Amino acid sequence: MNAPMNPRKLRVTTTSLSGCFGCHMSFLDIDERLLELAALVEFDRSPITDIKHCSQHCDLALVEGGVCNAENVHVLRELRANSKILVAFGACAVNGGLPAQRNHLDVGKCLSQVYRTPDGSATAIPDDPELPLLLDKVYPVNEVVRVDYFLPGCPPSADTIWKFLTDLLTGRTPRIEHPLLKFD
Amino acid sequence: MPTVSVSAEISSLIEPILQRHAWRADRLVQILREVQEAVDFISDETAAHLAEALKIPYAQVHSTRDFYAFFYRENRGRYRVLFSDNITDRMAGNQALFEHMAKRLKLEPGKVSDDGLVSIDYCSCTGMCDQGPAILVNNRAITRMTLRRVDEICDLIRGQVPLDKWPAEFFRVDDNIRRADMLLGTPHEPGKAVRAAIARGRDGMLAEMKLSNLRGRGGAGFTTAVKWEACRNATAAPRYIVCNADEGEPGTFKDRVLLQSYAGRVFEGMVIAAYTVGASHGFLYLRGEYLYLLQPLEAYLAGMRAAGLLGRDIGGVAGFDFDIEIHLGAGAYVCGEETALIESLEGKAGRPRVRPPFPVTSGYMGKPTVVNNVETLCKVTEIALHGGTWYEAIGTKQSTGTKILSVAGDCARPGLYEYAFGVRIAQVLEDCGAQDAIAVQVSGASGVCLSEREFGRRIAFEDVPTAGSFMIFGKQRDLFEVARNFAHFFAHESCGFCTPCRVGTVLMKEIMDKIADGRGTQYEMNELLRLQQVLKPGSHCGLGQTAGNAVADTVQKFRPAYERRLAETDFVPAFDLDAALSRARELAGRDDAAAHLGEEA
Numbered sequence: 001m002n003a004p005m006n007p008r009k010l011r012v013t014t015t016s017l018s019g020c021f022g023c024h025m026s027f028l029d030i031d032e033r034l035l036e037l038a039a040l041v042e043f044d045r046s047p048i049t050d051i052k053h054c055s056q057h058c059d060l061a062l063v064e065g066g067v068c069n070a071e072n073v074h075v076l077r078e079l080r081a082n083s084k085i086l087v088a089f090g091a092c093a094v095n096g097g098l099p100a101q102r103n104h105l106d107v108g109k110c111l112s113q114v115y116r117t118p119d120g121s122a123t124a125i126p127d128d129p130e131l132p133l134l135l136d137k138v139y140p141v142n143e144v145v146r147v148d149y150f151l152p153g154c155p156p157s158a159d160t161i162w163k164f165l166t167d168l169l170t171g172r173t174p175r176i177e178h179p180l181l182k183f184d
Numbered sequence: 185m186p187t188v189s190v191s192a193e194i195s196s197l198i199e200p201i202l203q204r205h206a207w208r209a210d211r212l213v214q215i216l217r218e219v220q221e222a223v224d225f226i227s228d229e230t231a232a233h234l235a236e237a238l239k240i241p242y243a244q245v246h247s248t249r250d251f252y253a254f255f256y257r258e259n260r261g262r263y264r265v266l267f268s269d270n271i272t273d274r275m276a277g278n279q280a281l282f283e284h285m286a287k288r289l290k291l292e293p294g295k296v297s298d299d300g301l302v303s304i305d306y307c308s309c310t311g312m313c314d315q316g317p318a319i320l321v322n323n324r325a326i327t328r329m330t331l332r333r334v335d336e337i338c339d340l341i342r343g344q345v346p347l348d349k350w351p352a353e354f355f356r357v358d359d360n361i362r363r364a365d366m367l368l369g370t371p372h373e374p375g376k377a378v379r380a381a382i383a384r385g386r387d388g389m390l391a392e393m394k395l396s397n398l399r400g401r402g403g404a405g406f407t408t409a410v411k412w413e414a415c416r417n418a419t420a421a422p423r424y425i426v427c428n429a430d431e432g433e434p435g436t437f438k439d440r441v442l443l444q445s446y447a448g449r450v451f452e453g454m455v456i457a458a459y460t461v462g463a464s465h466g467f468l469y470l471r472g473e474y475l476y477l478l479q480p481l482e483a484y485l486a487g488m489r490a491a492g493l494l495g496r497d498i499g500g501v502a503g504f505d506f507d508i509e510i511h512l513g514a515g516a517y518v519c520g521e522e523t524a525l526i527e528s529l530e531g532k533a534g535r536p537r538v539r540p541p542f543p544v545t546s547g548y549m550g551k552p553t554v555v556n557n558v559e560t561l562c563k564v565t566e567i568a569l570h571g572g573t574w575y576e577a578i579g580t581k582q583s584t585g586t587k588i589l590s591v592a593g594d595c596a597r598p599g600l601y602e603y604a605f606g607v608r609i610a611q612v613l614e615d616c617g618a619q620d621a622i623a624v625q626v627s628g629a630s631g632v633c634l635s636e637r638e639f640g641r642r643i644a645f646e647d648v649p650t651a652g653s654f655m656i657f658g659k660q661r662d663l664f665e666v667a668r669n670f671a672h673f674f675a676h677e678s679c680g681f682c683t684p685c686r687v688g689t690v691l692m693k694e695i696m697d698k699i700a701d702g703r704g705t706q707y708e709m710n711e712l713l714r715l716q717q718v719l720k721p722g723s724h725c726g727l728g729q730t731a732g733n734a735v736a737d738t739v740q741k742f743r744p745a746y747e748r749r750l751a752e753t754d755f756v757p758a759f760d761l762d763a764a765l766s767r768a769r770e771l772a773g774r775d776d777a778a779a780h781l782g783e784e785a
């Protein structure tokens with residue numbers, strides 16, 4: 001006789017690095033399917049739960065946004081170290097996205113422009129250790145840690161996210177095809 | 185579009201070029217080449233001037249110029265030195281020579297000297313692999329480079345000695361024919377093959393071609409008679425014969441020797457093709473690296489015209505008019521692909537066309553066109569002389585006749601080796617004196633990497649097909665570096681038309697560099713093979729389709745060469761994270777613990 005399916009819920013952790021939270025919003029757009037999902041997964045560290053650090057080993061990490069500063073690196077490493085599967089979730093995570101527009105500029109110039117006094121006479125770049133330092137460029141997630149899956153789209157649509165998650169949860173290799181596969 | 189007009193001096197240098205090409209926009213590539221030769225580079229202003237004179241959009245001139253590696257938008261000096269950077273040049277020590285020259289002339293790669301006199305850079309294989317390391321100075325090939333020769337060249341450049349006054353010995357290009365068979369070893373009687381073909385008649389010649397089962401020597405191995413017949417049956421006119429002498433495949437140099445010392449056969453092969461399919465015009469598309477052959481070849485063509493082998497009523501056949509024109513390439517490997525080549529002949533950037541329609545029905549200017557390799561056309565003269573049945577008996581069942589191999593790398597006697605098809609790899613290695621080979625890359629960067637256990641295999645379309653390149657690697661060589669060199673080559677040469685190749689070749693190159701840097705893991709090994717699975721079926725032309733072959737072959741056959749470079753961890757970033765913070769750290773004036781990133785999580 002077939003043994004019953006393991007009833008353990010999958011633990012999911014999510015984060016937004018340098019993203020706009022649009023990917024998370026799109027995730028919430030799965031609407032009533034959230035109830036179905038809640039029966040199958042449990043959220044660990046995530047903006048949804050407000051848990052600040054991964055409390056246990058997770059099955060799945062969804063990473064929104066690229067890597068723009070030192071804190072992003074720490075968060076990303078924590079998620080990677082605590083998850084079996086890590087997904088670059090959305091255009092920013094996959095290739096840097098909109099924030100990577102600054103990659104054409106020198107980070108020093110960016111900082112001194114932003115922290116200039118209104119009359120332009122002086123710059124005062126904050127030195128508070130609480131503030132994470134900017135990396136020279138915005139990097140896609142896969143250049144900083146190993147990535148298992150890439151889910152493109154800005155943001156990936158709710159249906160795309162649903163298809164991806166249900167594939168994963170049922171043990172199928174996720175396949176996102178037209179019309180769900182979009183890069184914009 | 186820049187509005188500043190060119191100086192009167194530049195304009196007066198450009199005018200005769202435009203005139204010679206009758207202000208024809210379809211000559212744009214040739215015009216750009218000659219303009220650069222005259223004024224050293226093609227500035228935006230010069231491009232705008234040309235656009236106006238040729239009555240074409242500025243963007244067309246601009247994009248065509250930027251497509252070709254040998255056309256420069258900015259001043260690269262009056263002496264433009266390029267070091268051939270194929271793996272065999274590397275093995276012969278080209279990097280030390282490059283650095284020596286850079287130091288002596290106080291130059292950075294790709295940057296012109298402060299006085300605007302000279303620049304140096306690397307380029308793809310220049311086809312001098314048996315007498316490398318080679319360089320190009322203003323597209324003129326200089327072979328057998330040594331430290332001493334570098335010093336001499338630095339002095340000549342500093343002394344501003346014109347290139348024609350440099351020692352002739354620098355420009356000596358040897359044939360290095362080591363094993364001659366029916367093609368390389370038979371004396372040529374000018375006109376005999378053409379007369380023989382005419383005696384057989386158009387149908388008769390085509391019938392002999394069919395009997396011979398001759399297959400193309402340019403790489404794809406397509407049956408020549410089938411191609412010719414399709415062109416002949418195409419209804420449109422005029423028809424064209426194109427000889428593909430782009431020879432860009434790293435490690436190949438047989439077409440160079442054929443054009444240098446067997447030009448009669450190449451051109452007579454074209455005449456016979458024209459006779460058989462009814463073509464009236466021919467092109468030789470000569471790679472820019474072989475500029476030194478232009479004058480002798482033009483002279484040869486003039487001789488053929490004088491002898492009645494070109495021009496009107498050739499061989500006394502009323503109405504058989506045919507002539508040949510030489511076009512030069514400008515440093516783009518993809519222009520060897522026949523439809524990209526045709527685009528280039530039409531004066532455009534060399535981007536492969538969508539096929540079908542095939543060139544035999546819609547080629548140059550949309551008219552029926554036969555494109556054949558230099559060596560293929562030489563073989564045609566043998567068939568005209570001796571007949572298809574005779575020819576068919578040589579070689580193997582599916583690969584008739586002989587094949588010329590360009591042997592280079594770790595062996596005592598690099599050069600050309602002609603064999604009947606079916607020769608074993610081990611035989612070639614023995615003949616050229618390669619005792620301790622651990623690998624042979626057959627058919628160039630896009631070909632196949634064979635390891636010792638495969639040296640019993642045979643050169644033939646049935647087994648190991650080849651366009652001719654045969655690069656040998658001895659036991660001291662690192663096959664990872666070989667594959668990395670090829671990965672760089674493809675990323676550089678991708679024309680950018682289709683995404684799998686444009687992006688895939690760059691990703692492959694970056695992963696190879698990451699592994700070379702000691703930052704690769706098993707993850708990158710998987711990525712390399714995954715990329716190959718996208719490149720091969722997803723690319724538009726043969727370049728992208730074959731770009732991952734060398735990497736995939738060496739991952740499979742020389743895995744330890746990769747593995748000993750891998751980091752033991754799960755994953756390592758491609759760059760130094762702490763260094764990436766340094767600019768912000770400095771500006772914020774911080775050095776606390778949070779202002780640093782360690783290697784590990």
Ligand SMILES: Cc1cc2nc3c(=O)[nH]c(=O)nc-3n(C[C@H](O)[C@H](O)[C@H](O)COP(=O)(O)O)c2cc1C
Pocket residue numbers: 399400401402403404405406408428429430431432433517518519520521522523555556557558560561725726727
């Ligand atoms: C990227 C690429 C480069 C090529 N380079 C050459 C070349 O340099 N010389 C050549 O004869 N064929 C080259 N070919 C093959 C040509 O497209 C074409 O098949 C050949 O010229 C036909 O002549 P053949 O039938 O006599 O071999 C290349 C193909 C590709 C895809």
Ligand code: SF4
Pocket residue numbers: 018019020021022023064065089090091092093097098153154155156
């Ligand atoms: S991919 Fe688009 S929606 Fe997602 S974080 Fe980036 S900008 Fe926002």
Ligand code: SF4
Pocket residue numbers: 518535536677678679680681682683685686723724725726727728729
């Ligand atoms: S495969 Fe590469 S070279 Fe060929 S068309 Fe595509 S981008 Fe160009």
Ligand code: FES
Pocket residue numbers: 268269270271272273309310311312313314316317318434435436
């Ligand atoms: S020209 Fe140097 S190896 Fe080809």
